[in-house]
Amino acid sequence: MDTFASGTPSNPGSDDVALLPPESEKLEVEVETESEDYPELTVEEKATRRYVAENPPLSAWLVAIIELCERFSYYGCQGLFQNFIQRPYNGREGPGALGLGQHGATDLGTFFQFWCYVTPIFGAIVADQYLGKYKTIVYFCMVYIVGLIVLFVTSLPLSLQAGSGLGGFICAIILIGLGTGGIKANASPLIAEQYTRNKMAVKTLPSGERVIHDSELTIQRIYMGFYLSVNVGSLSVLATPYMQYKLSWSFSSAYLLCLCMFFVGFVALVLGRKTYVDRPPKGSIITDAFKAL
Template identity: 50%
Template structure:
């Protein structure tokens, strides 16, 4: 028998190490396992372990090609619009319709307004009747018809100013209608291709335990979706050069031909895409559910079947919580019109501003490509380096990113105002570029157009933070069966921004432009800070919002000490109104 006094007992530090090793041993962790054998994290692990993205399926990229082709056509044909509308064939740069800067800016904002009102119809049609895939296919055909009308009525040999004006108006109405049907459905369709799995544990080759977070996967999907948008938008380089050297008809022929790639991508992937079933009148049910809550003092508990079994409501308690979450998400969109009116400067007043500067042989509307190239460069940098670095120290939640988007947009307007001041300070025409005397009609003020580049860069950074995150927020907060419709509600904020732009278009003339940009900078700055103070507490509820996305009807209720409680509980939303 051994002498106990001769045995070496473990020290306190060794005992602590053994306990730590036991906790780290996957074989003894008592976490739940999902149906696929994946280890689900505990609440403590959700807070302490690093969150990473899952794999993005290849079918996502096939949907992205559809968006690339559509955006190639949209930006390619709209880039020459300001010159086409503002100037005459005798002006420099040349145009067709001769509507002057005020008229062209107002009609440009109308086109944007129309493009972003029509997604409401497209989202409703997809979620209620046709489904996302079929809706996109139908509206792509309508889109091609609109571009063809624009192309035909811009050919000098067979058109006149009257015909060009009529054709242009008909084309932008058809194209705007088709844009709504495509835009409201492509981003939800690409996100639908990501498998709906719960956050789960993964052990890296280094031995580090991380959480594969589906929300971060969705975030990356929308980042690369937006990347594809801007790869497509590089078409402005080609179409503005065609406009400058050949004519507007050539600039519109290229998008017409390229759009057929979208139809090809849809046809090739028709049997590979994950297609969410169409829900019977889901939009009507949602509004009815919200109306019941409104009639009961903004209390959606009154719409739950479990609280009112005698009512025979055609939805579940989980659906009511999804509607509640969607309402909170839509509140975030309220301040976006201010952002969009500043963003819209890039497609109208920035182009006119460049036309007042020395172009050195470049088209005045080609600098829009700087915006696209900045996004293409910085989206991978943000996804690979910036966001993971920030997440090592603190969660970088949606509301924070949107706030930074507003601040970058403010910076763009401040820069544009300062630049416009220097344009007015330069000769020969000072406050009235190209308009002080007939002999100076084609002579810009003496300032180099390259100085405008930072304004486009700042707009690009604002898009990465505000626009990408807005699309992501719309998708993740929408009920599963109405992703397209809630996405369309986000897109319609762009229409409201365009309406504001139309109201402000009377200020788009010399020598008022410094104050126009200054006013927009002030409005965007104030809106950004009000947005932050109104919604910063949503950051703390982000995980609970997202948790509902992956709960099944069976998992929606979980046992507690007091009985059954929804996941997430209704109490967790208190104070978010």
């Protein structure tokens, strides 16, 4: 059994290990003993024990995986939009699809970015007021997948030749942007909720050293992993343009890669459904603010 302690903040500048606070604050540390295996720390122990981060729970890693896959799909698709919209299909300028010119590409690209920054408001309201964070992410992922399917199908040469490209693209970016908003608003708070310890725990390492598991350091480690997944996912902006130029299907092959990657993340999210800590909805501060107006 672990022994819990509270009251001593960790060093925010450290990733995994932090020193204890000054001597004047060390006496304020309290340790609650859950088992005789971990007796209460002495003042000397409080002054010498290291603060370390715990390993994040499996559910936190699963949330990071869906974030990585979503960012992979988002940046992988967005990196192709300029040429996809601007250049005509089978034009001399290079691979293209819609042929709307530079102004058309800029307008639609700007709308997509704007839409992706507006939809998190809806995602937050749905999660806080109605469904909770996990269910909201699942349902918005489904919308996202439909958008990616529409984007892939309408970017195929047969669809472009039939004139379905523009309508399909507009429908796709609306659905993808809506899905992005539901995930963006809830993935970050959901991953923090996966770590439930609110007190510090004394733990004996395999080496025999007794250390203190610090909740603040653990949250830091979780978010470092979360934003690492975001940055790794953004590397798709290098992969999809390469596929656009090298593969015969051009844009549709790159969009298919984004669809497959996102589906992998969605499967991981669903398979881990029994492991998540998902707090019930308690009302949205956004709707309360509008009521006050």
